[in-house]
Amino acid sequence: MAFIWFDTIDAVDWRELSDLYRLAPLGEKSPANLETTFNNSMFKCLVYDDGKLVGAGRVLADGVDCAYICDVALLPAYQGCGLGKKIVAKLVGLSGQHTKIILYAVPGKEPFYRKFGFNRMLTAMAIFANPAQAEAGGYIETTPNPDPQDRRRTL
Numbered sequence: 001m002a003f004i005w006f007d008t009i010d011a012v013d014w015r016e017l018s019d020l021y022r023l024a025p026l027g028e029k030s031p032a033n034l035e036t037t038f039n040n041s042m043f044k045c046l047v048y049d050d051g052k053l054v055g056a057g058r059v060l061a062d063g064v065d066c067a068y069i070c071d072v073a074l075l076p077a078y079q080g081c082g083l084g085k086k087i088v089a090k091l092v093g094l095s096g097q098h099t100k101i102i103l104y105a106v107p108g109k110e111p112f113y114r115k116f117g118f119n120r121m122l123t124a125m126a127i128f129a130n131p132a133q134a135e136a137g138g139y140i141e142t143t144p145n146p147d148p149q150d151r152r153r154t155l
């Protein structure tokens, strides 16, 4: 298949991108939110097959220190034939000047990323807007907060 690759978002149909994430599946992401997140991302990767959006990914980065790879997904019919590997390789290459490239995988997808040299972080921590959902999804383990206030809401 002759894929067409874009690193800009000028031609993106945000509803089509939202559909891709729902079908992949990588969750519900509204067209409006995707327009914001992709516009705020330093690097983007969009792959088309005969005019149809089939794969995507992006990197939130500061240009020097941190690059965060996220939202890598393909339509199901395009999974398992090496395209995901090419998207991640492209995003890693674009992020190469950063001191660190980070990501967190969907549980079970860690081996896919290990092939690129990603190692498990020992001290990674996160504040999720919905910790119960994040814990149920296997992303975090919640521990009792020593501070009774939710710091994120009060700072």
Ligand SMILES: CC(C)(COP(=O)(O)OP(=O)(O)OC[C@H]1O[C@@H](n2cnc3c(N)ncnc32)[C@H](O)[C@@H]1OP(=O)(O)O)[C@@H](O)C(=O)NCCC(=O)NCCS
Binding pocket: 024, 025, 026, 072, 073, 074, 075, 078, 079, 080, 081, 082, 083, 084, 085, 086, 104, 105, 106, 108, 109, 110, 111, 112, 115
């Ligand atoms: C995860 C995803 C992007 C991988 O893309 P893909 O095109 O299906 O994967 P590829 O065909 O490029 O696979 C590349 C390699 O990773 C391996 N791999 C892929 N998924 C894997 C998994 N879950 N566990 C272990 N290895 C995996 C493949 O076997 C292949 O190995 P090889 O190079 O030694 O043959 C794609 O399957 C997808 O969109 N999944 C749904 C959304 C999602 O989970 N996104 C990831 C968010 S972290």
